[in-house]
Amino acid sequence: MSDQIVRAITKDGFVKASAISSREIVERARQIHHCLPMATAALGRTLSACSLMGNMQKVEDGSVTLQIKGGGPLGTLLAVSDSEGNVRGYVTNPQVSLLEKYRGKLNVGDCVGKDGRLTVIRDLQMKEPYVSSCELVSGEIAEDVTAYFAQSEQVPTACALGVLVDVDQSVRAAGGYIIQLLPGAPDDIIDRVEQGVESAGNVTPLLDQGLTPEELLRRVLPDFELEILETTPVSYRCYCDRDRVERTLISLGKKELEKIIEEGETIHIQCQFCDADYAFTVEQVQTLLENL
Numbered sequence: 001m002s003d004q005i006v007r008a009i010t011k012d013g014f015v016k017a018s019a020i021s022s023r024e025i026v027e028r029a030r031q032i033h034h035c036l037p038m039a040t041a042a043l044g045r046t047l048s049a050c051s052l053m054g055n056m057q058k059v060e061d062g063s064v065t066l067q068i069k070g071g072g073p074l075g076t077l078l079a080v081s082d083s084e085g086n087v088r089g090y091v092t093n094p095q096v097s098l099l100e101k102y103r104g105k106l107n108v109g110d111c112v113g114k115d116g117r118l119t120v121i122r123d124l125q126m127k128e129p130y131v132s133s134c135e136l137v138s139g140e141i142a143e144d145v146t147a148y149f150a151q152s153e154q155v156p157t158a159c160a161l162g163v164l165v166d167v168d169q170s171v172r173a174a175g176g177y178i179i180q181l182l183p184g185a186p187d188d189i190i191d192r193v194e195q196g197v198e199s200a201g202n203v204t205p206l207l208d209q210g211l212t213p214e215e216l217l218r219r220v221l222p223d224f225e226l227e228i229l230e231t232t233p234v235s236y237r238c239y240c241d242r243d244r245v246e247r248t249l250i251s252l253g254k255k256e257l258e259k260i261i262e263e264g265e266t267i268h269i270q271c272q273f274c275d276a277d278y279a280f281t282v283e284q285v286q287t288l289l290e291n292l
């Protein structure tokens with residue numbers, strides 16, 4: 001099954017929910033950044049959360065950036081999603097060695113760290129992007145996303161994210177969900193959501209069972225009648241191209257371009273989000289300088 005996001009609302013209008021299957025997204029990120037399992041798990045959770053948040057936004061040509069700086073050995077985790085949920089991202093140190101809480105359970109929290117902040121940048125196609133952040137709770141990412149919505153947006157939220165890495169280090173399963181209460185939800189609705197989340201348990205085994213995003217939501221919200229609003233295919237997608245790289249080079253200024261020309265060698269610029277490599281010969285850099 002290709003990666004997809006399913007959005008739903010309960011018939012009573014008190015709960016909205018989104019779920020994602022993201023195995024292909026996370027596997028693509030693993031291959032691009034040559035991630036070891038720890039980085040795969042942390043980056044995969046970040047990409048999945050950002051994809052869900054971008055899809056929830058529904059602002060045409062808008063985007064959501066999710067940045068996590070926890071002070072752990074993985075360094076910065078960053079993901080950027082468009083308004084459909086197509087996402088790209090990177091982790092500063094993808095080669096961090098395996099660290100387990102217990103056998104078979106990666107200790108993502110310690111590798112991300114919790115001495116830092118989660119920052120969300122929403123580009124709503126206005127003059128300035130909307131930036132908000134909160135302190136990290138655990139570094140496990142799902143708990144931090146839950147805290148972000150509660151503190152920065154005052155929306156009661158349940159978030160679960162999972163990435164299962166196979167013995168060959170490939171991604172066996174990945175995905176998660178975000179469930180939010182809408183204004184006016186009574187206490188019994190809150191209790192029913194909490195009971196459903198607790199009863200469903202850890203999201204990773206559910207993903208490993210092959211549940212679709214819709215099936216995942218129905219498993220977590222069994223006491224609610226769900227209305228499926230939309231199903232959207234999503235993928236790992238980078239929007240880099242040669243024109244953008246040229247503009248970046250030009251932004252370095254005249255002195256830096258002259259220095260590159262003096263060195264007399266072809267330069268290679270690699271995109272931080274994907275494996276694209278852009279080569280510029282001395283003659284091409286000279287042309288950019290002349291066009292400044």
